[in-house]
Amino acid sequence: MKMKLQRSDKIFEYEVPLSGVTLLEALGYIKENIDSTLAFSSGCRSSVCGSCTVRVNGKEVLACAYKPKNDDLIQPLRNMPVLRDLAVDMDRALAFNKIAKAWGLPKEEALHVSGEDAKRNELQSDCILCSACFSACPVYAVNEDFIGPFALTRALRYVNDIRQKDIKPTIEAIQTNGIYDCTLCNECVPVCPQGVAPKQDIEILRNKSGIMGYFNPNILAGFDDGLNF
Amino acid sequence: MVDILIIGGGGAGLTAAIHAKKNGANVTLVSKTYPTRSQTCMAQGGINAAIGANDSIQSHISDTLKSAQGLADEELVGILCEQGIDAIKWLDRIGVPFSRDNGIAQRKMGGASFVRACYAKDYTGLKILHTLYDQCNAYDINMLSERFLIDLAVIDGKVYGAYLLNIKTSTVELLHAKSVVLATGGYAKVYGKHSTNHVGSTADGIAAALRAGAKISNMEFIQFHPTALKKSSILISESARGAGGYLVNSKAKRFTDELASRDKVSLAITNEMQKGEEIYLDVRHLSAKFINEHLPQEKKLADLYENIDLTKQLIPILPAAHYTMGGICVDKNCATNVQGLYAVGECANHMVHGANRLGGNSLLEIVVFGKIAGEAACAYTKKEMPACKADKHKDIPSQINTNPTVDFYKKRTELAEIFYTNVGVKRNEQGLLVALEYIQVLQDELKNMGVKNTKLAYNTELAEFLEFKNIVLVAKTVVLSALRRKESRGAHYREDMPNKDDNYSADTICYQENDEIKFL
Ligand SMILES: Cc1cc2nc3c(=O)[nH]c(=O)nc-3n(C[C@H](O)[C@H](O)[C@H](O)COP(=O)(O)OP(=O)(O)OC[C@H]3O[C@@H](n4cnc5c(N)ncnc54)[C@H](O)[C@@H]3O)c2cc1C
Ligand code: SF4
Ligand code: SF4
Ligand code: FES
Numbered sequence: 230m231k232m233k234l235q236r237s238d239k240i241f242e243y244e245v246p247l248s249g250v251t252l253l254e255a256l257g258y259i260k261e262n263i264d265s266t267l268a269f270s271s272g273c274r275s276s277v278c279g280s281c282t283v284r285v286n287g288k289e290v291l292a293c294a295y296k297p298k299n300d301d302l303i304q305p306l307r308n309m310p311v312l313r314d315l316a317v318d319m320d321r322a323l324a325f326n327k328i329a330k331a332w333g334l335p336k337e338e339a340l341h342v343s344g345e346d347a348k349r350n351e352l353q354s355d356c357i358l359c360s361a362c363f364s365a366c367p368v369y370a371v372n373e374d375f376i377g378p379f380a381l382t383r384a385l386r387y388v389n390d391i392r393q394k395d396i397k398p399t400i401e402a403i404q405t406n407g408i409y410d411c412t413l414c415n416e417c418v419p420v421c422p423q424g425v426a427p428k429q430d431i432e433i434l435r436n437k438s439g440i441m442g443y444f445n446p447n448i449l450a451g452f453d454d455g456l457n458f
Numbered sequence: 459m460v461d462i463l464i465i466g467g468g469g470a471g472l473t474a475a476i477h478a479k480k481n482g483a484n485v486t487l488v489s490k491t492y493p494t495r496s497q498t499c500m501a502q503g504g505i506n507a508a509i510g511a512n513d514s515i516q517s518h519i520s521d522t523l524k525s526a527q528g529l530a531d532e533e534l535v536g537i538l539c540e541q542g543i544d545a546i547k548w549l550d551r552i553g554v555p556f557s558r559d560n561g562i563a564q565r566k567m568g569g570a571s572f573v574r575a576c577y578a579k580d581y582t583g584l585k586i587l588h589t590l591y592d593q594c595n596a597y598d599i600n601m602l603s604e605r606f607l608i609d610l611a612v613i614d615g616k617v618y619g620a621y622l623l624n625i626k627t628s629t630v631e632l633l634h635a636k637s638v639v640l641a642t643g644g645y646a647k648v649y650g651k652h653s654t655n656h657v658g659s660t661a662d663g664i665a666a667a668l669r670a671g672a673k674i675s676n677m678e679f680i681q682f683h684p685t686a687l688k689k690s691s692i693l694i695s696e697s698a699r700g701a702g703g704y705l706v707n708s709k710a711k712r713f714t715d716e717l718a719s720r721d722k723v724s725l726a727i728t729n730e731m732q733k734g735e736e737i738y739l740d741v742r743h744l745s746a747k748f749i750n751e752h753l754p755q756e757k758k759l760a761d762l763y764e765n766i767d768l769t770k771q772l773i774p775i776l777p778a779a780h781y782t783m784g785g786i787c788v789d790k791n792c793a794t795n796v797q798g799l800y801a802v803g804e805c806a807n808h809m810v811h812g813a814n815r816l817g818g819n820s821l822l823e824i825v826v827f828g829k830i831a832g833e834a835a836c837a838y839t840k841k842e843m844p845a846c847k848a849d850k851h852k853d854i855p856s857q858i859n860t861n862p863t864v865d866f867y868k869k870r871t872e873l874a875e876i877f878y879t880n881v882g883v884k885r886n887e888q889g890l891l892v893a894l895e896y897i898q899v900l901q902d903e904l905k906n907m908g909v910k911n912t913k914l915a916y917n918t919e920l921a922e923f924l925e926f927k928n929i930v931l932v933a934k935t936v937v938l939s940a941l942r943r944k945e946s947r948g949a950h951y952r953e954d955m956p957n958k959d960d961n962y963s964a965d966t967i968c969y970q971e972n973d974e975i976k977f978l
Contacts, residue, residue: 249765254690261867265919266911270495272656275692275759277584278495294762312626313916319492320603332592333553342550347558354555354578354585358494383592390553 230255232297235304236267236314245297252303253281253292256315269315276422279359282306283315289361289420306364322363325376330402331383336394346391353386353430355423362417362427374406378417378427381408385430388437400438408434409445459634460486460600461839462832463620465607465663466641467493469583469821470803472590473828474639474835479597481836486633488605488622490658490921493591497643497656497804498824501583502695502755503567504575505549505825506818507542510564513572515539522819525569525719526812527948528963529676534790534809538819538826545825546576554578554589567817568696568719575818580695580755583821605631606921607662610638610670616797617670625921628914636839637798639831640667641824644782644804646680648933650874652882653779654686654693658925663805665928667786668935668970672794673978675807675967677784677932678940681815681949682883684723685739686778690763694739694756694775696817701752702744706772707735721814721949724777728883731776738772777883781820783811783949784939787967792831798838802831807965813948858920859908866907866926869900873933885940886954894937900930938975939966 230248232255234241243263245255253271260267272278274293281292284304297303305311310318362378369375376384384403388396408431417427435445462478464471467489475487489496508518518539523530550562556578557563567575578585594601606623611632619634642663646655653659664674684705685694699705699716705723706712707730714726727737741749741756746769749757753768760768786794786801788808794801802808803824810823876896880889904927911919943966945959946952967978 251762260919265867265909266913266917268916268918270491272491272495272658273497273500274657274690275500277581278491278499278656280491280495294758296762313913316916316918318626323492326592327595330596332596333551333589334596335551335553339547339551341561342556342558344558347555351555351579354588355581356588357499357584358492358588386555387553387592390555392551392553 230297230299233300233302234267234314235302237311240302249296251293252283252285252290252295252297255297256292268313277357279357282359282361282364284364289364291359291422294422306360308364308366308369309360319360322360322377323358325380326383328402329376329380329384329407330399331380331387333387333390333392334394334398336392340392342391349391350386350389352425353382353389356382356425357423359422361420361422365416365420367414367416368410368412372406372410375410376403376407378431381411381434382425382427382430385434388434397441400434400441400443403434404438404443408438409447459636460484461635462486462637462639462835463488463633463635464639464641465489465620466496466643466803466805467491467601467603468496468641468643468803468824469498469587469590470824470828470831471639471641472587472594473825474641474802474832475599476590476593476597477829477832478836479599481833483836483839486600486602486635487594488602488607488633490604490606490625490662492603493594493601494588496587497659498587498821499584500656501821502580504565504577504582504818505546505586505821506567506570506574506816507546507576507822508539508572508574509543509546509562509576510572510574513574515543517571518542518574521569521571522810522816525814525816525948526810527814527958529812529947529965531809537790538808538810538823541826542822545822545829549586549589549825552589552593555585568717569816570818586821586825606924607642607666608924610666610796610799612670612796615671617799623921623924625918626916628917628920636843637800637835639835640786640799640801640805641803641828642805644785645929645932646779646782648874648929648936649779649877650871652691652776652874652878654683654691655779660925660929661932662925662928663801664786665931667794667796667799667801668931670796670799671969672796672799673787673967673969674935675784675787675965676939677935677968678943678950678966679783679813679948680779680936681720681781681783682724682777683780684720684727684777685775687759687763688774688776691776691778692759692763693780694759694773698739698741698753698756701741701748703739703741706738706740709735719814721951724883725951727777737775739775740772741768742770742772781815783807783813783815784936790830791834792827793834800831800835802827813950858923859905860910860912862906862908862910864903864906866923869903869907870926870929873897873900873929877933881937881940884951884953886952887941890937890941894934894941897930897934897937901934904930935968935975938977939968942966942977
């Protein structure tokens with residue numbers, strides 16, 4: 230099987246004499262047998278740690294959950310610095326979780342949570358922070374401070390948690406460079422290996438923000454532009 | 459200088475960080491992967507606590523002690539099981555999305571007298587780990603990733619920080635701290651491809667502790683999970699057997715009680731394999747509807763790694779190294795014998811699993827002892843402390859052989875095979891001696907091994923070589939410990955000494971002195 234790997238700005242071709250293996254196993258084969266300088270990230274090998282995301286023919290996939298085909302082009306994720314070859318630096322992307330204040334803010338008293346309550350944020354908490362959505366999001370081309378899909382999904386996870394003492398800090402944190410900077414293009418949804426839908430979560434957060442009295446600044450800006458015509 | 463340096467971002471390290479910070483310490487947490495990528499995320503089954511209506515702390519204690527086969531400490535097991543209840547309440551309050559029925563949903567795991575394992579779908583570890591990570595953000599804990607612990611900085615039996623390799627730049631950083639907490643996970647990757655573990659479970663913290671003069675114990679106790687996929691050792695969870703799956707040999711015959719404890723089932727499989735049989739897990743008699751609903755993960759993994767449809771085909775399986783009971787010796791405050799050095803989680807031996815860990819007790823251990831370690835380290839740093847003189851600069855990358863004549867990747871695979879065959883589910887004196895000799899030769903050969911990649915930016919070959927050196931050191935302690943334990947107990951089965959022997963009801967404790975492993 231022939232595989233093409235983008236390493237820095239060049240494309241390298243490798244012949245991997247294996248079939249039926251995962252892309253992650255194929256990369257391991259190249260590193261151990263052909264070129265030990267190849268860099269990529271891995272961890273669990275079972276699609277739960279979010280380490281091994283790369284792009285295959287332009288689309289984000291987990292290398293441990295994808296079976297490569299002849300002539301596939303493998304590239305690193307977008308929207309974050311490449312450390313080397315397929316390994317990317319996640320520091321900046323992960324920092325958006327903190328900017329979004331996506332964390333539990335417990336009430337003083339323990340609370341009874343029903344099955345129904347638990348369903349409210351079950352899907353959002355399936356996120357494995359693989360960054361596929363982050364890589365697919367076109368907004369970073371114009372605003373590198375955009376809080377982005379996974380951090381906003383995580384914000385909703387806690388906003389929708391009935392155990393949360395106060396949702397205001399989180400809602401406030403995602404007004405700037407957050408929910409209104411998303412173009413609702415939906416690119417983040419089909420690439421998510423966990424079936425999470427950040428775009429939908431962002432729409433829900435917009436509704437909640439509206440109910441809490443926050444405005445979409447873009448709409449106001451839009452009016453201004455209009456009047457200037 | 460920080461108060462506390464925590465090394466490792468799995469459940470144990472994150473919990474320790476949160477509690478240390480809560481108590482007023484200035485904390486930095488470093489890890490070689492991003493925290494949410496730690497092995498803790500792989501735990502599917504659950505976390506034990508006696509919160510069920512019919513269950514009791516006493517019952518949890520006695521199940522744990524029974525499985526430990528005389529090698530656990532009753533007081534510590536008591537702490538684990540009692541504080542376990544508060545640990546679950548805490549996890550619940552900070553937002554862990556447990557599955558729910560009337561309260562937190564629980565299921566039965568092997569060796570438990572009651573339904574005791576709290577779970578969050580098949581993502582118990584993932585959801586706990588991520589919730590802890592979010593709390594670390596809430597507490598504004600400084601988390602540095604892609605930092606590889608090379609060695610602890612120790613002078614006169616006292617720790618004052620650690621040497622870390624910044625993997626992004628291949629530079630060595632000395633981070634000063636009044637106290638260091640090791641939370642670097644286990645050593646099952648000594649078995650390489652014959653392990654269900656995360657690629658990073660390479661014994662780094664245990665090896666560094668040994669080099670720093672810490673004692674380690676019970677290294678011979680390694681739990682093998684009976685059903686890992688044959689080619690990849692990816693775990694097929696116990697639930698497949700719990701739901702009615704059979705174990706069969708090449709003649710399609712069942713040969714053991716599928717629901718017996720892990721050590722017994724692994725042994726039965728190994729016996730069968732030694733007769734030349736291939737072993738399979740058979741779930742074909744379960745309806746496709748049932749499988750889609752209850753075993754979707756298994757179905758996906760069998761397809762990915764074995765190219766089979768388990769509704770129609772047998773699943774080839776093998777036992778694989780899954781959990782390492784041994785580790786750094788700690789007291790009930792998680793303190794090691796090196797002043798200021800603490801250890802917690804799978805890298806430590808908290809004296810609660812003994813010869814055999816119960817499923818669901820290790821996630822509990824990391825949360826209960828994570829809190830204890832964080833608080834104890836914090837209390838330690840509040841005592842008056844003389845400023846340390848730190849100077850010694852260890853320039854690790856420049857000491858690495860860049861013209862290796864022996865390929866360490868090949869040796870890594872070889873060692874794993876030898877370990878699986880000779881230090882696996884079944885052991886005997888002869889096989890252990892073969893493994894020991896192999897390791898001794900390997901140690902001599904290490905000088906001819908090294909790193910071909912001389913680039914500084916994100917040199918993963920360098921990190922993997924450092925891991926390999928740690929694996930070799932710790933592998934040696936495993937073999938030596940297994941040779942000394944001339945009996946069979948729990949996960950340590952000696953076919954030449956198949957019975958338990960009361961002369962061996964003490965821990966196997968070792969340390970390193972002048973490059974030699976010595977036993978107490
Ligand atoms: C497939 C699987 C399923 C499991 N299921 C269950 C279950 O259902 N219930 C249960 O109780 N237990 C289960 N376990 C066991 C449990 O997951 C582990 O024992 C537990 O998560 C260990 O946590 P830890 O924090 O000690 O270590 P880990 O989660 O392994 O974290 C170790 C951390 O240390 C860091 N580190 C390691 N070396 C270095 C170094 N040199 N420098 C810097 N950082 C380093 C790593 O990056 C990582 O952040 C399972 C294990 C596996 C593999
Ligand atoms: S829907 Fe929003 S968050 Fe998702 S990719 Fe498009 S712009 Fe980015
Ligand atoms: S939302 Fe989905 S794609 Fe985005 S980081 Fe989480 S798991 Fe990955
Ligand atoms: S290696 Fe963990 S998700 Fe692929």
